[in-house]
Amino acid sequence: MFTRHIIPCVTILLYPWFAHAQTGSTTETNSIIDIWYAKPSRAKCGTEYGCFSDPEVCEFTQLESMNNLTTPLCQIFLLHRQNPKDKNKIDFYLERKGIKENDSKNKYIALGLGPTKVMAGSSAIMCMIFGSGNNAQVLNRYNKGYENQALPIEDGKLGLSDTKVELVKDVDSLNTQKISCKFTKDKTLGNDKVFKLISPDNKKARLKRQDNTVPISTTTKTSNQSDTNLEKYHLILVEGNMNDNGEPKYHAQRKPHVSTQKFALAQLLINSAVVMGGHLSSIHILTKLHGIFMLIGWIFLVSVATLYARHLKLFCPQKTYCGGLKLWFVIHRSFNILAVILIIIATILIFVRIRGWSYNPLYLPNKVPLAHSITGILAIIFAVIQPIIAYFRPHPGVSVKRITFNWFHRLIGTLGLLLAVASIFLATKFTYFSNNDFIQSILKLMIAAVFLYGTAEIILWSIHFVRAYYIRNKHDKNKKSYDLTNLDGNNTNYVASNPTDVPVTPQNITAELKLNNKWELIKFAIVNLLGLLLLGLLIAMIVQLARA
Known part of the structure; x- marks a missing residue:
């Protein structure tokens, strides 16, 4: 009888100090661990x-897990219950298993309470281990967009008590450790960034809470709390590393685990074996569509349209399409119009997603999002004004107005493309993309696309200058020149630089035309080969973005 009652009590009393001595963990409370x-x-x-x-x-x-061979060991899990001493508090316990010893420094695990199925706009309770476990904290934080914000100290600890974080050896696995985190949350304390579990019972709150609450039949009530003033959230389990400044990095190791339905934690005991969660992408679908449309518009459509206009104006000059238009103009205009439509749609999608201009220097110390926004907006403006100024273009010819338009049109198009490429590169450098393997794959594919485009431009311009040098050399040698822009077999448009030059015959013009067509055919093949390669890279980028 003595051993039956005394030994468990001694074990309970000594456990906190024993665990601390074994692991060197740090806690924020001196209270005895509740063995629940x-x-x-x-x-x-x-x-x-x-x-x-x-x-x-x-x-x-x-x-x-060994007793039930069909069920795997949990990687991360959350337990919660009604606090037995205070009906206004909920006890939580988070645990992350299987952390390798060489990856155990500066870690965090977190519980997100989200109005939607993504981290953006959610309140997070973060359990953070600094260094090798010599310091630890449990704090409230807030996700403004995808940037995790630290809160003032009074908000950081608002509603939290009896907190404890440990980095201990994981007895369920060899050579690994686990993070265990315990905290108690007051149901009624909170604000716009520290979410409450119970809110005042008013009409506005009730209307807000008319959503897809989990049926009671799949859970168990923890109290007789009225349904009318319960707050319901998607649960989000997150883990990741922290940087040297103690700020959480993007959760790259595992995607956030998100409940498919909202739960009222103040009332219900959740059983995820009954109510399923799921690995939902941390990148919102509207953000993905924004990226996909921008990639299609800029990397493929605008790039190919630019090359056709810049290098293929003399390809098949006698053939016309679509009511007398040359091939290069048909491709250039149709591709650019489609690109502008996609760019406008992509812009609308991202503004809908972030509800306007998202950058706030108080919340985003990382300036990359600001740089992305500025370069992106400028590229969009240039893309939109291009068809407008093209509509008012002067008639073809050598007038001053036409020459001015040509150079202005080229300058705006080139700047827009350069800014768009810079904006895409900046997007891959967002903090929450830095360790995302799919996004980093897109970065590599973008580098390949830029390399191919640059290589094609060098080759095409080299052909242009070599051909110009060849023609100039030949004309200087023969003292004659040809205007091949209006070859009809009768009007040779011969311009003599010397009265004694030999007249140009149709045979001379035919030979010159054949040589010209060879050059144009080579350029046509290069442009189309590049287009196919860019299309392949684009498809690969879209696949990676869809999986991210």
Whole structure:
């Protein structure tokens, strides 16, 4: 009898100091560990506490996983329950398993409470381990867009108590560690960035909460709290590293694990074996569509349209299409019009997604988003004004107005393309993309696309200058020149630089025309080969962005 009652009590009393001595972990409280989470079990989910895990159906310990061979070991999980001493508080426990010892420094795990299925606009309770576990904190933070913000110290600790973070050896796995994090959250304390679990019962709040709440039948009530003033959120489990300044990096190791439905944590015990979550992309669908449309518009359509106008005006000059238009103009105009449409749609999508201009220097110390926004907006402006100024272009000829238009049109087009490419490169350098393998693959594909485009331009301009040198040399030698812009077999448009020059015959013109066509055919092949390569790279980039 003595051993049955005394030994467990001694173990409970000594456990906090024993664990601390074994691991060197840091805590923020001197309170004794409540053993409600000390031996988590899937069998207790939905009854003694709520559970949310990744994978959805998994075991919390290796022993239980071995007993049930079809169920894997959880990688990260959340437990929550009604605090037994205070009905206005909820106890939470987060655990991340399988952290390699060489990757255990400066880590964090977090619980996000989101109005939507993404981290943007969510309140996060972050459990942060600094260094090798010598310092730790549990703090409220807020995600403005995809930038995680630190809050003033009074908000950072608002509603949180009995916090404890540990980096300990994971007994369920060899040579790995785990982060365990315990905290208690007050249901009623919060603000616009620290979300409450219960809000005042008013008409506006009730209307806001008429959403896809989880049916009670799949969960267990924790209290008799009225449904009318419960706040409901998507649960988001996140992990990642922190930088040298103690700021969380993008969660690159694993995508956020997000509940497919909203939960009222103040009332319900969740059982994720019943109510499934899922790996949802951390990049919103509208953001992806914005990127896809911009890539199609700038990298393929504008690039090919520019090359046709710049290098293929003399290709098949006698053939016309679409009511007397030359091939280069048909491609140039149709591709650019389609590109402008896609660019405008992409712009609308991203403004809808971020609800306007998102940059705020108080919230985004990283200047990359600002640079992306500025270069992107300038590129969009240039793209939109191009068809407008083209509509008012002077008639073809050698007038001053036409020459001025040509140079202005070229300058605006070139600047727009350069700014767009710079903006795309900047987008891949966003903080929350820095460790995303799919986005980094897009960066490599973009580098390849720019290299191919630059190489094609060098080759095409080399052909232009070599041909110009060849023609000038030949004409200087023969003291004659040809105007091949109006070859009809009768009007040779011969211009003699010397009265004694030999008249040009149709045979001379035919030979010159054949040589000219060879040069143009080579350029045509290069431009189209580049177009096919850019199309291949574009498809690869779209696939990577869709998977990100």
